[in-house]
Amino acid sequence: MRWSDLLLGSALALAAMGGAALGRDTVALGVVLEPPHLDPTAGAAAAIDEIVYANLFQGLTRIDDAGMVQPQLAEYWTISEDGLNYTFHLKEGVTFHDGSAFDSADVKFTIERALAKDSVNAQKGLFEPIESVETPDPLTALIRLKRPTGQFIWNLAWGDAVMVAPESADTNKTSPVGTGPFRFEEWRQGDRVVLTRREGADVPLAKVTFRFIADPAGATAAMMAEDVDAFSNFPAPEALPQFEADPRFTVVVGTTEGETILAINNAAKPFDDVRVRRAIGHAIDRQALIEGAMMGYGIPIGSHFSPSHPAYVDLTGTSAYDPDRARQLLAEAGVEDLQVTIKLPPPSYARRSGEIVQAQLAEIGIQAELEPMEWAQWLEQVFTNKDYQLTIVSHTEPLDIDIYARDDYYFNFNDQGFRTLVAEVKETTDEAQRNVLYGEAQEMLAEKAVNAFLFELPKHGLWNAKLEGMWVNAPIQANDMTGVRWQE
Amino acid sequence: MRLAVAAATLLCASVLVFAALNVLPGDPAAVMLGTEARPDTLAALRLQMGLDQPLVVRWWNWLAGIFKGDLGTSHTYGVPVADLVLARAVVSVPLAALALAVAIGIGIPAGLFAGSRQGRMADALTMGAAQIGLAVPSFWIGILLVLLFAILLRWLPAGGFPGWAEGILPAILALLLPALALGLPQAAVLARVTRTAIVETARLDFVRTGRAFGLTREEALRRHALPNALPPIVTVIGLQFSFLLAGTVIVENVFYLPGLGRLIFQSIGGRDLPTLMSVIMLLVATVILVNLVVDLALLRLDPRLRLRG
Numbered sequence A: 001m002r003w004s005d006l007l008l009g010s011a012l013a014l015a016a017m018g019g020a021a022l023g024r025d026t027v028a029l030g031v032v033l034e035p036p037h038l039d040p041t042a043g044a045a046a047a048i049d050e051i052v053y054a055n056l057f058q059g060l061t062r063i064d065d066a067g068m069v070q071p072q073l074a075e076y077w078t079i080s081e082d083g084l085n086y087t088f089h090l091k092e093g094v095t096f097h098d099g100s101a102f103d104s105a106d107v108k109f110t111i112e113r114a115l116a117k118d119s120v121n122a123q124k125g126l127f128e129p130i131e132s133v134e135t136p137d138p139l140t141a142l143i144r145l146k147r148p149t150g151q152f153i154w155n156l157a158w159g160d161a162v163m164v165a166p167e168s169a170d171t172n173k174t175s176p177v178g179t180g181p182f183r184f185e186e187w188r189q190g191d192r193v194v195l196t197r198r199e200g201a202d203v204p205l206a207k208v209t210f211r212f213i214a215d216p217a218g219a220t221a222a223m224m225a226e227d228v229d230a231f232s233n234f235p236a237p238e239a240l241p242q243f244e245a246d247p248r249f250t251v252v253v254g255t256t257e258g259e260t261i262l263a264i265n266n267a268a269k270p271f272d273d274v275r276v277r278r279a280i281g282h283a284i285d286r287q288a289l290i291e292g293a294m295m296g297y298g299i300p301i302g303s304h305f306s307p308s309h310p311a312y313v314d315l316t317g318t319s320a321y322d323p324d325r326a327r328q329l330l331a332e333a334g335v336e337d338l339q340v341t342i343k344l345p346p347p348s349y350a351r352r353s354g355e356i357v358q359a360q361l362a363e364i365g366i367q368a369e370l371e372p373m374e375w376a377q378w379l380e381q382v383f384t385n386k387d388y389q390l391t392i393v394s395h396t397e398p399l400d401i402d403i404y405a406r407d408d409y410y411f412n413f414n415d416q417g418f419r420t421l422v423a424e425v426k427e428t429t430d431e432a433q434r435n436v437l438y439g440e441a442q443e444m445l446a447e448k449a450v451n452a453f454l455f456e457l458p459k460h461g462l463w464n465a466k467l468e469g470m471w472v473n474a475p476i477q478a479n480d481m482t483g484v485r486w487q488e
Numbered sequence B: 001m002r003l004a005v006a007a008a009t010l011l012c013a014s015v016l017v018f019a020a021l022n023v024l025p026g027d028p029a030a031v032m033l034g035t036e037a038r039p040d041t042l043a044a045l046r047l048q049m050g051l052d053q054p055l056v057v058r059w060w061n062w063l064a065g066i067f068k069g070d071l072g073t074s075h076t077y078g079v080p081v082a083d084l085v086l087a088r089a090v091v092s093v094p095l096a097a098l099a100l101a102v103a104i105g106i107g108i109p110a111g112l113f114a115g116s117r118q119g120r121m122a123d124a125l126t127m128g129a130a131q132i133g134l135a136v137p138s139f140w141i142g143i144l145l146v147l148l149f150a151i152l153l154r155w156l157p158a159g160g161f162p163g164w165a166e167g168i169l170p171a172i173l174a175l176l177l178p179a180l181a182l183g184l185p186q187a188a189v190l191a192r193v194t195r196t197a198i199v200e201t202a203r204l205d206f207v208r209t210g211r212a213f214g215l216t217r218e219e220a221l222r223r224h225a226l227p228n229a230l231p232p233i234v235t236v237i238g239l240q241f242s243f244l245l246a247g248t249v250i251v252e253n254v255f256y257l258p259g260l261g262r263l264i265f266q267s268i269g270g271r272d273l274p275t276l277m278s279v280i281m282l283l284v285a286t287v288i289l290v291n292l293v294v295d296l297a298l299l300r301l302d303p304r305l306r307l308r309g
Helices: A003-022 A046-052 A104-115 A216-224 A237-244 A274-283 A286-294 A323-332 A348-363 A375-384 A401-405 A416-427 A431-447 B002-022 B028-036 B039-049 B055-067 B081-116 B121-135 B138-152 B168-202 B205-212 B217-254 B260-269 B273-301 B303-308
Strands: A026-031 A061-063 A069-071 A074-079 A085-090 A130-137 A140-145 A182-188 A192-197 A207-212 A249-264 A338-344 A366-372 A390-395 A452-464
Touching (some): A069 A074, A216 B138, A216 B217, B028 B039, B055 B273, B081 B168, B081 B217, B205 B217
Antiparallel strands (some): A061 A069, A182 A192, A249 A390
16 A cells, blocks of 8 residues: 555545534444443343433333433323222334334233343332233233332333333343334444434434443543543543533533432441431531532532432531531540541542541541442442441432331341331322422431431533533433434 | 473463452352342342352363353353454454554664664663653553544544444554554663663674674674574563553553453453453463464574574
């Protein structure tokens, strides 16, 4: 090859790269984590939902960008007086990507598969209240419950409850077949997943490429060079001011469902004493923490609840920053020269928060040693074996206050009163009443200082300024691309 | 004889790799299910993954599989490890080769240049540059290269890999910056080794004889000193190959390239033991093979070794 040929070739390649950005019906979206597989009904990884939810797979209901439940494959439903029987009227003419029809038999199959003994559905709990599924006709599915379940319609909107077909369920991990407007095109492991518009689907984009970029410097470079068009949650908050100053980009900081907590092992001495736990809460200056660890992004919280939910109660006052009070509480509890270890999982919010929490605890005389660890180690030591004193982690499942009512959960918080309250919330079908009970539950957790509640994790949206329809908030861990389009 | 030693080394490595990785804390099934895992779901998954079997059985199955050409199934992706490794190798092997070309293409001429001007300004400047190249880590060079060529000039992509199916040129262009990031520090090493070898050889009689027969200093160095200085340089190139393979872990992350290095990184985080064990064994085998090739090359280059051996 002569030099002139090489130069010409380079120019063509560059033109092709530039041209891809001008295609205007394709989007390349950067995501930090690669999913282990693509079946949302067989794994907890948020990374799965981030690609397939609403795009490829659909449920009977769905969650919209405001966190509200909307009809999806069920056009409408009726609920019996006693709250035990849900009759879903399915949309007509829906087919899976392989051409097979979607009907009530698929609903029955999906739910029974999730409930089965050998099921690996990560949210089996969502289906637990279900007694049976009946199929009076192809377009009607009747779900009978064991007991009234307030959040049942919401539960069915989760990624773990999307509808799958018996013909394709076993191979959904590598070649997913759903009912959504995008179909699966290609998965290059370690690099990208490509979805393409299904024939006749009413969505603006013809192709969506999800590219896996975990490294913050790599993510910054990819956006700056316009190799990718968007990150729904950008992994390098320190680079955001630079993007804000650049008219090519839009930066939108939204809310997530991620409560970031300094989790306390309630069974480990001296943390079994509520005064010690309260002392830790009063030792933390949340605003300083958010400034120092999160570049100022993040909303302070005082209990385990998302500020974007209507039932949210601001309880940051219960454990307001007050080092004198903290020292006094420690003295009352008879605790002196306390030495603790904070185990830190890999995400940068945890590592950075750990350093500031360490400094703030030192102010009240608690010497904390930081112990960084990998996820696998954290899951085994902290989450499974409960071998820890303090740890920092974000709980990103929506409406997950019920984890405090679970048996054997890693906080070691065992409180009958709280369990009764959560059971009551779950059975309450009236939304206003349910929100009142959620409020009480939040107060109880703040009062008992189960954990030190730090901040709600922000969602750092960063995309090309010409892109519209990206979700601002993350009420569920998903990237719904069905409404995304390029401006003319 | 050399082959038998290589085979024995591989077998020992297989035992070590399996033992070392299986004592790592962290249950692969727990990693897959995350924080929402319930005990019954976890038990179901462990059964599915074969994690309920004793360690010895798992080791034996793994070893038997390797001899049948079956590297197992990736825990992370649920696809055959062999397919996964192959798909990644077509990125990493060309990357390592390109980086080696950068190292040799820059390092040897630079060393020759500096060595033939020993003690002069040019020598000092070249060696100063090499010192900087040694001190600066690959990922930092990578970030600087991206800043210049991808973000400011927009000549090259900032990262990622289009795939060979998209054509050879786009693929090579995508590998260019990572290869430079990876190869430049190695070029610095090579420049220093070459310079030293040249300086030492230049003192020897045959170079002086060459000069006496009317060759210029440069000619004498190139024709007589360089060939005789090659053995240490080849040895270093052999060593560098292992460094380059290890270096891909970092560079592939910075440039988000879907290569073997990134696969190792992901497999550790996800406790994907079948994949991890296979990739490590593959790297061990490669290093052993490269050493073998270097040994043979040295034999050709230096007849004295042949007499001894």
